[in-house]
Amino acid sequence: MFTITKKDQKTKARIGVLQTAHGNVHTPVFLPIGTKGAIKSIAAEELRFWGAEMILANTYHLWQRPGDALIAKAGGLHKFMNWKGGIFTDSGGFQAFSLAKLTKVSDQGVSFMSEIDGNTHFLTPELSVQIQLNLGSDIALVLDEFGEAEADKKSVAIMVLRTRAWAKRARLMHEKLIANSINPNQQLWGIVQGGVFRDLRHQSAEAIKEIGFLGYCIGGVANGGESEELMYQAVKFSNPHLEEDKPKHLLGVGLPEQIVKAVSLGCDSFDCVIPTREGRHGKFFVNLKPQDGEGYYTLNITAEKYKEDFEPIDNTCDCYGCQNYTKSYIRHLFMSEEPLGIRLATMHNLKFYLNLTQRIRDSIETGKFQEFSKKYQLVL
RNA sequence: GGGCAGGUGGUAGAGCGGUCAAUUACUCCAGACUGUAAAUCUGGCGCCUUUAUGGCUACAUAGGUUCGAAUCCUAUCCUGCCCA
Numbered sequence: 392m393f394t395i396t397k398k399d400q401k402t403k404a405r406i407g408v409l410q411t412a413h414g415n416v417h418t419p420v421f422l423p424i425g426t427k428g429a430i431k432s433i434a435a436e437e438l439r440f441w442g443a444e445m446i447l448a449n450t451y452h453l454w455q456r457p458g459d460a461l462i463a464k465a466g467g468l469h470k471f472m473n474w475k476g477g478i479f480t481d482s483g484g485f486q487a488f489s490l491a492k493l494t495k496v497s498d499q500g501v502s503f504m505s506e507i508d509g510n511t512h513f514l515t516p517e518l519s520v521q522i523q524l525n526l527g528s529d530i531a532l533v534l535d536e537f538g539e540a541e542a543d544k545k546s547v548a549i550m551v552l553r554t555r556a557w558a559k560r561a562r563l564m565h566e567k568l569i570a571n572s573i574n575p576n577q578q579l580w581g582i583v584q585g586g587v588f589r590d591l592r593h594q595s596a597e598a599i600k601e602i603g604f605l606g607y608c609i610g611g612v613a614n615g616g617e618s619e620e621l622m623y624q625a626v627k628f629s630n631p632h633l634e635e636d637k638p639k640h641l642l643g644v645g646l647p648e649q650i651v652k653a654v655s656l657g658c659d660s661f662d663c664v665i666p667t668r669e670g671r672h673g674k675f676f677v678n679l680k681p682q683d684g685e686g687y688y689t690l691n692i693t694a695e696k697y698k699e700d701f702e703p704i705d706n707t708c709d710c711y712g713c714q715n716y717t718k719s720y721i722r723h724l725f726m727s728e729e730p731l732g733i734r735l736a737t738m739h740n741l742k743f744y745l746n747l748t749q750r751i752r753d754s755i756e757t758g759k760f761q762e763f764s765k766k767y768q769l770v771l
Numbered sequence: 772g773g774g775c776a777g778g779u780g781g782u783a784g785a786g787c788g789g790u791c792a793a794u795u796a797c798u799c800c801a802g803a804c805u806g807u808a809a810a811u812c813u814g815g816c817g818c819c820u821u822u823a824u825g826g827c828u829a830c831a832u833a834g835g836u837u838c839g840a841a842u843c844c845u846a847u848c849c850u851g852c853c854c855a
Binding site: 422424426427431432447449452479481482484485486488489490493505506507532535582608610611612613614622640641642643644645646649661662663664665667668669670671672673674691693694695725726728730732733736737 | 799800801802803804805806807808809810811812
């Protein structure tokens with residue numbers, strides 16, 4: 392199900408193939424986010440065309456609307472949205488945190504007070520599994536819980552215990568229902584929590600490993616506020632306690648240089664809203680020219696200095712926007728709120744991320760990853 | 772020619788004696804965004820400076836009243852409507 396095809400000699404980086412019922416996924420890989428069953432502003436076929444192999448969708452949102460029963464009726468999320476690649480579904484655990492004002496967590500599960508209709512909905516580890524089976528995703532996650540980056544140790548410890556208990560319950564439910572589901576090849580992955588605390592990460596990783604999953608996520612590292620170093624620490628505290636040959640996904644990460652660094656620490660897959668959300672907000676990621684070093688910079692297309700800049704965002708980029716339009720024109724699209732601007736930015740940034748993971752894979756293949764990772768940086 | 776209503780910062784449009792460098796919206800400028808309640812949010816937007824319960828210049832123009840005027844008075848210019 393996951394085959395490591397090459398390990399880097401100097402770091403924990405590796406390249407591998409994750410086999411799913413919807414094609415092979417080459418790792419390290421970046422998963423564009425399609426929370427509600429759509430990558431905002433672009434079609435599934437377009438994304439596939441640009442080379443994405445797996446996307447992430449959200450259990451909570453799809454459960455709320457249009458409902459997992461309807462998606463099951465449609466033949467599963469792949470068919471529903473016409474996405475031919477892999478689908479990774481978040482369990483709804485992130486919403487327990489990000490919608491904290493609207494949620495109440497107990498050992499039994501999470502109750503959500505919907506801001507749309509005011510109703511209260513109760514999500515349990517078992518229900519999350521059922522929903523994800525109805526969605527027919529290729530990789531499903533156990534419901535987990537985490538809190539603020541600054542959360543005190545005591546409360547993090549409680550969340551670690553709860554996440555473990557929920558993982559166990561999710562695992563049992565998944566075993567029970569998988570055979571008769573839309574996607575009998577769906578994998579259920581566990582999640583390591585534990586905040587920034589070495590012993591709690593250790594404890595959580597051991598507990599999740601003991602329950603046994605085909606892959607693991609490192610969670611609770613990208614909720615804003617924490618320092619980058621603490622994020623890497625969380626990975627370093629977790630990964631050594633998990634089987635080396637199983638895939639590891641770093642949830643919610645991140646910036647390009649963070650992904651490069653996390654790969655060197657043994658992470659295989661990533662998902663993040665940054666390329667799509669920031670694209671919608673007018674920020675473009677641009678690779679440095681080879682003569683300027685290894686790395687990238689960002690530009691805000693609405694900046695006045697691009698008003699009369701008739702060059703592409705990046706004339707070495709093979710994305711649709713860079714092939715066809717100038718900064719001046721794209722700035723105009725943003726200034727006049729033409730949806731095309733958002734589409735071009737989303738495509739460009741996703742292509743940037745896909746190209747980045749391609750470069751990471753290539754450099755591991757050719758034994759040059761460490762050199763690459765040491766140089767790779769954001770240039771301001 | 773006569774009557775009436777108006778002229779406020781990039782725009783629209785509040786304010787109608789002090790708390791006004793002037794509500795608000797838009798435009799514009801800058802920034803943020805990490806398992807997407809996010810095509811969103813925040814800040815700035817007269818000039819200067821030692822960035823401050825600081826200085827200066829400003830609400831059509833010119834005078835005047837007043838301790839004090841975007842706000843009141845007079846004249847002038849301009850705009851719209853109505854009557855000749």
